[in-house]
Amino acid sequence: MAETKREVELKYDAPGESFRLPDLRKVAGVDGVVGKGVVELDALYYDTADQRLAADHITLRHRTGGDDEGWHLKLPVALAEGVRDEVRAPLTDGPVPRALAGLVRSRVRDDALVPVIRLRSTREVTELTGADGAPLAEVSVDAVRAERPGGEHPVTWTEVEVELADGGDPEFLAKVGKRLRKAGLHRSAASSKLARALKETGAAREPAPAPEPPGKKAGAHVLARVRAQRDALVDLDPAVRRDLPDSVHQMRVATRRLRSAFKTYKKILDPDVTGPLGEELKWLAAELGIDRDREVLTERITGRIDELPRPLLLGPVRGRLRTWATARRHGSRRHTVAVLDSKRYLALLDGLDALLADPPLRAKRAARPAAELLADAALRDHARLAARVEHALALDPGPERDRAMHEARKAAKRARYAGETAEPALGKQARRFARRMKDVQTVLGDHQDSVVAREALRDLAVQAHAAGESAFTWGLLYGQEQAAAARREAELPGVWRRAAEVRLSAG
Numbered sequence: 001m002a003e004t005k006r007e008v009e010l011k012y013d014a015p016g017e018s019f020r021l022p023d024l025r026k027v028a029g030v031d032g033v034v035g036k037g038v039v040e041l042d043a044l045y046y047d048t049a050d051q052r053l054a055a056d057h058i059t060l061r062h063r064t065g066g067d068d069e070g071w072h073l074k075l076p077v078a079l080a081e082g083v084r085d086e087v088r089a090p091l092t093d094g095p096v097p098r099a100l101a102g103l104v105r106s107r108v109r110d111d112a113l114v115p116v117i118r119l120r121s122t123r124e125v126t127e128l129t130g131a132d133g134a135p136l137a138e139v140s141v142d143a144v145r146a147e148r149p150g151g152e153h154p155v156t157w158t159e160v161e162v163e164l165a166d167g168g169d170p171e172f173l174a175k176v177g178k179r180l181r182k183a184g185l186h187r188s189a190a191s192s193k194l195a196r197a198l199k200e201t202g203a204a205r206e207p208a209p210a211p212e213p214p215g216k217k218a219g220a221h222v223l224a225r226v227r228a229q230r231d232a233l234v235d236l237d238p239a240v241r242r243d244l245p246d247s248v249h250q251m252r253v254a255t256r257r258l259r260s261a262f263k264t265y266k267k268i269l270d271p272d273v274t275g276p277l278g279e280e281l282k283w284l285a286a287e288l289g290i291d292r293d294r295e296v297l298t299e300r301i302t303g304r305i306d307e308l309p310r311p312l313l314l315g316p317v318r319g320r321l322r323t324w325a326t327a328r329r330h331g332s333r334r335h336t337v338a339v340l341d342s343k344r345y346l347a348l349l350d351g352l353d354a355l356l357a358d359p360p361l362r363a364k365r366a367a368r369p370a371a372e373l374l375a376d377a378a379l380r381d382h383a384r385l386a387a388r389v390e391h392a393l394a395l396d397p398g399p400e401r402d403r404a405m406h407e408a409r410k411a412a413k414r415a416r417y418a419g420e421t422a423e424p425a426l427g428k429q430a431r432r433f434a435r436r437m438k439d440v441q442t443v444l445g446d447h448q449d450s451v452v453a454r455e456a457l458r459d460l461a462v463q464a465h466a467a468g469e470s471a472f473t474w475g476l477l478y479g480q481e482q483a484a485a486a487r488r489e490a491e492l493p494g495v496w497r498r499a500a501e502v503r504l505s506a507g
Contacts, residue, residue: 002089002099009163010082011188022183036125041065046113051205059194073100106237115149117197135165146197153201218373219366222265225421229258230352248292255285260417270360280348287339298325315469374422375504381415409444436499450485
């Protein structure tokens, strides 16, 4: 099983192997400086042949020595502040453990992970403690020897790592850093030992050129939007696998933004190419929805229960909900990970890469001014939303209106995403447009969540009744959701009126 540790550390370049730490008892808050001895570390770093992990500041290593030897995968959280999540797996001599290989699959795809650098370090460890004897940070002086696999092009250097103790105050790292800088050290320019080793052994691959700013052409703005959402899918993949909060939702949003871009800008991107990708994105969003919908439902119903006075909670209400949610979660989590491991999903990522590498632009439209075309596209989506809202409002309350409001919700999302895409070209007016569309989406979204919650509450009531429990509370919650939906329906005309007034112009 893999385990995760949040690592907060800063690195400093030391002048040489003879370097000795200054007196760290002079750092504010330090009461004790405890030598922990010297340990020998031997790490083999893995990556694809073209170093895709290194390009995204990710490190994967097999390390012996020390009290945490094993397989380590480090994923950046806030690179500038030295914050990374280290996911660990037990030491094995076989291939990369499956639990870690999955976390890099969105970047690696079907390519092999091969050794790229070997690092051997002699580490002298010092622990800094506070007045209560609790650890504040660990300071390591590392004499490092790096070489390519096979011992080629060896290089050596000395560096100092300052790692914050679990739960410590990041400001303490700054205090230690100030003392180290007074002793002549400087923050390391490299983001990791691996990055420095690749560069200094000559093994580093040339980084891919950064995308150019989109300029004033419509095609470049649309491609920038597609690229950002493709990158979001790749970045969110390991977060979804790790079950991090809101990760499924954010990944689903990225799929919808991509699909909306393909639909909204079909006059700029050839729909014969984007159409099949859009269908695959629809499939992925639906598969991710199995997990996301469970999250939303459970949170919503739990919130309703928390608001009820205790006398209205008849029967094992919380236990019934917990059993219901756990059963759905167990299956949905397995399903989500299976989807991310599937060949179909990897083919979708490959397809998005291919589209960006050779964009299917409709030359005449793509070369036109971005402000003009993006405004026109957003206004078309706005008109589409208007038709759906007006249709929904013309219907009597009931299932047919519920379905119509759900369709209007989809149109509101698409119009909002069009506004977001137009923002770099149109600025404040596009931002205002997107915000008004989001207001409509929020009302319609809460209405739809109420529709879905009522279906779940009815299911819970049936289960409770079958088990001989009181179904009173579930019926009460059902009525509350009915009332909430009615309020949203009454709120929609006013919200839509404000959204209908919004204007976009290329001038």
